[in-house]
Amino acid sequence: MDLIESRSIFSPATGFIRRGGFAWTCNPYVGCTFSCVYCYAAFLPQNRRPVEDWGRWVTAKTNAAALAGKQAPKVAGQAVYLSSVTDPYQPAERSLFLTRGILEALVPHQPRLTIQTRGPLVARDTDVLRQFRSVRVNVSIPTDSERVRVRFEPKAPPLAKRWDAVRELRAAGVPVGVCVTPTLPVEDAAGFARHLAEFRPDVLVCQDFHDADGKFGADTGEAARALLAEVGWGPADYRAFVDRLSGEGLTVYEGEAGFFPPPAVEAAPGRGLIDDVA
Numbered sequence: 001m002d003l004i005e006s007r008s009i010f011s012p013a014t015g016f017i018r019r020g021g022f023a024w025t026c027n028p029y030v031g032c033t034f035s036c037v038y039c040y041a042a043f044l045p046q047n048r049r050p051v052e053d054w055g056r057w058v059t060a061k062t063n064a065a066a067l068a069g070k071q072a073p074k075v076a077g078q079a080v081y082l083s084s085v086t087d088p089y090q091p092a093e094r095s096l097f098l099t100r101g102i103l104e105a106l107v108p109h110q111p112r113l114t115i116q117t118r119g120p121l122v123a124r125d126t127d128v129l130r131q132f133r134s135v136r137v138n139v140s141i142p143t144d145s146e147r148v149r150v151r152f153e154p155k156a157p158p159l160a161k162r163w164d165a166v167r168e169l170r171a172a173g174v175p176v177g178v179c180v181t182p183t184l185p186v187e188d189a190a191g192f193a194r195h196l197a198e199f200r201p202d203v204l205v206c207q208d209f210h211d212a213d214g215k216f217g218a219d220t221g222e223a224a225r226a227l228l229a230e231v232g233w234g235p236a237d238y239r240a241f242v243d244r245l246s247g248e249g250l251t252v253y254e255g256e257a258g259f260f261p262p263p264a265v266e267a268a269p270g271r272g273l274i275d276d277v278a
C-alpha cells in the first residue's frame, strides 16, 4: 500500500454524482482492493495506473482526517458523497481509521452525508454516523448469490456480512440504502425480492447489468458474457426482477435516479447534537 499526503480531501462533485444533487465528493483512498471486475472507477482520470491493474493496489491519504478537520467548514450543510472513486471501508481502513477520522471531523458541520460502500466495516462507525442529522449509508448488495459475487467481486466481502452490517446500522437508527447495483445475475429472484421486502431499505436502487465489451461501464467483457450465458440471465430477467420488487411494495430507483442525498433535517431548536441522537 502506498501512502501519500494530499492537498485536499473534498472535491467538487462532477458527472452523475453532481446531477444527483451532491456538491462534494470525498475519497480517503485512491484505488481499491475489492477488485470488482466491472468497476467504473478504473476508467476515470484519477486512476493513473493501467486499467488491468485495478484492484491490486490502494493508496492511502494519510493526512485525510487532518485535512477534513481544516476543510470541513466549506461543506457544512451541503451534500457530500463518500466515496466516488474508491471504497471508504476497504481492508486498509480497519487499521488506518481515515474514513472514521473524516466522519468525526464532519460531525460539527452537519453535511448531508451519503456513504457508499461494500464494506461491512462501516458498522464499526455506527456511533459516529448516528451523530449526523442527515445521513444515509448505501451498501452495495448486487446479487443473492455468493457464486456470482465471487466471480464479479472476487476480493469484496461476502454478501452475508453486508447484510449483517445493514441490520446493525438499521438497529442503531442509521438510514440504510441497498444498492443492487449493478444488478448481477440473481439465482433466486423470488427469495431475494422477499428478503429485500422484509428489510425494506430506506432507498432501494437497481441498475441493469450490461456487458460493454471491455469499455467504460459496468462490464467484464468475456467474463460477463460467459457468466450471463451460464446462469441464463438477461435484460428480461432484470426487468422481471424489478417488477417483482415493485410487486412486493418496494419503490425501486433505477440507475442514476437512485443516487441522491438524504433530505435536509433541521436541528431541533434548543437541542445539541448529542441530544438529537440520544
Ligand code: SF4
Pocket: 032, 033, 034, 035, 036, 038, 039, 040, 041, 055, 085, 086, 087, 118, 156
Ligand atoms: S468496491 Fe467500489 S471502488 Fe472498489 S472495486 Fe468495487 S466498485 Fe470499484
